[in-house]
Structures are given as structure tokens and as C-alpha cells.
Amino acid sequence: xxxxxxxxxxxxxxxxxxxxxxxxxxxxxxxxxxxxxxxxxxxxxxxxxxxxxxxxxxxxxxxxxxxxxxxxxxxxxxxxxxxxxxxxxxxxxxxxxxxxxxxxxxxxxxxxxxxxxxxxxxxxxxxxxxxxxxxxxxxxxxxxxxxxxxxxxxxxxxxxxxxxxxxxxxxxxxxxxxxxxxxxxxxxxxxxxxxxxxxxxxxxxxxxxxxxxxxxxxxxxxxxxxxxxxxxxxxxxxxxxx
Numbered sequence: 427x428x429x430x431x432x433x434x435x436x437x438x439x440x441x442x443x444x445x446x447x448x449x450x451x452x453x454x455x456x457x458x459x460x461x462x463x464x465x466x467x468x469x470x471x472x473x474x475x476x477x478x479x480x481x482x483x484x485x486x487x488x489x490x491x492x493x494x495x496x497x498x499x500x501x502x503x504x505x506x507x508x509x510x511x512x513x514x515x516x517x518x519x520x521x522x523x524x525x526x527x528x529x530x531x532x533x534x535x536x537x538x539x540x541x542x543x544x545x546x547x548x549x550x551x552x553x554x555x556x557x558x559x560x561x562x563x564x565x566x567x568x569x570x571x572x573x574x575x576x577x578x579x580x581x582x583x584x585x586x587x588x589x590x591x592x593x594x595x596x597x598x599x600x601x602x603x604x605x606x607x608x609x610x611x612x613x614x615x616x617x618x619x620x621x622x623x624x625x626x627x628x629x630x631x632x633x634x635x636x637x638x639x640x641x642x643x644x645x646x647x648x649x650x651x652x653x654x655x656x657x658x659x660x661x662x663x664x665x666x667x668x
Contacts, residue, residue: 439563447574460512467511470561487554490613492611502595503568506522518587521587523578532653628641
């Protein structure tokens with residue numbers, strides 16, 4: 427069985443994400459247990475580490491250790507979940523938890539809708555499919571759990587701080603890319619700050635703004651819109667469940 431965006435196997439993965447999120451919500455409903463979510467973050471991070479390790483043994487994958495560091499957005503969100511779940515309600519705490527919530531939903535979903543080259547039209551039970559789609563599905567589950575477990579309540583006033591963190595992380599990733607390109611790996615492209623050939627959206631933006639990293643700025647505005655939409659959806663769901 428092959429998995430590719432919007433085929434039956436892909437929809438099955440999305441259904442599994444929904445079921446996992448609902449099960450966790452039902453099990454932990456009324457229990458604001460940040461330690462449990464932190465533990466889930468550890469499990470997902472271990473899943474990521476195993477997946478990255480097994481990729482090295484895939485004959486159909488061009489593995490480079492400097493290209494598989496846990497520095498992509500979803501990688502960092504899984505790791506940040508471990509530490510941010512227990513953060514308080516300070517401005518920084520809410521911004522980091524908000525980044526995990528909104529970012530996990532947006533980036534995890536986009537990764538499954540628009541997989542990078544080599545991760546589409548592949549066998550469902552291959553290491554690449556189980557790793558790529560499985561990991562990003564788990565990131566979405568982690569993100570949703572921030573709200574369903576009552577650890578983070580989405581709020582529009584948090585969005586500017588979340589966007590600032592997103593831009594900051596992207597800027598740091600671009601610095602890492604530049605360093606790696608000058609030293610050990612000339613194709614480093616974490617956060618895709620150099621664009622991504624073959625991706626319709628990124629190709630269009632890099633065509634309009636042909637400047638490394640800066641081409642991503644319109645995506646910040648898009649992220650803001652998506653955050654507002656997600657906040658609205660959560661508000662509606664909360665009203666329906668009351």
C-alpha cells in the first residue's frame with residue numbers, strides 16, 4: 427500500500443491523529459497534568475531519534491548526518507514540549523507553549539500535506555513513511571494536547587510573541603545553515619531558509635523575494651492568520667462542549 431497526500435492511506439493517518447487526540451482528551455479530561463504531556467514529548471522525541479537513525483540504513487535515501495540534526499520546526503517543537511509543558515503563565519512561558527501548540531498543528535499538518543521530495547508515493551509500512559508521516563502525526567497530537575489537557579489556552583494576544591519566537595528560531599537556523607555550508611555540509615537548509623525547490627509556495631515566494639531567509643516573511647503573516655483561525659476553532663469547540 428502506497429501513501430501519498432490525499433489518498434486513502436493518508437486519510438487513514440489523519441483519522442488516526444484525530445482518534446489519538448480524542449483518546450488522550452478523554453483519558454486526561456479535567457486533569458491538568460503537564461508531566462504527562464512532557465512524558466509524551468519524550469516518547470515522540472525518542473521516536474524521532476530512532477527514525478533518523480534507521481534512515482541511515484535506507485538504501486533509497488541519501489543520508490547525511492549534518493542534514494539530519496533535529497533542527498527542523500517539528501523536531502524542535504517535539505523537544506520543546508518536554509520542557510515547555512511545565513512552564514507557567516508568564517509571557518515567555520505562554521509564548522513557548524503557544525509556539526508548540528500553533529506551530530505543531532500548522533507545521534505538522536503542512537509536512538503531511540506537502541511532503542518533501544522522497545517522502546511521497548512510498549510504501550505505507552516503509553521506514554521512510556512510518557518515520558516521516560508517523561512523526562509529524564505525533565507532533566500534531568502533541569500540539570492539540572496542549573489545549574485539550576488544559577495546559578495552554580489559545581489566546582490571540584499571545585500570537586505576536588509566538589511569531590517573534592518563530593522568526594527568531596528561523597534566524598538562528600539560517601545562521602546554522604550558513605555555518606554548515608561554509609564548513610561540513612554545503613546543502614544545509616534547516617527551516618528551508620534557502621527555499622525548497624519543487625515546493626510551489628516556496629518557489630513562488632523565492633521568485634518574488636530572492637533573498638535568503640527574508641523570502642519567508644510573508645509566511646509570518648500567513649502564520650498569524652492561521653493562528654487566529656485555530657484560536658477561533660478552539661473557541662467554538664469549547665462552547666460546543668460546555
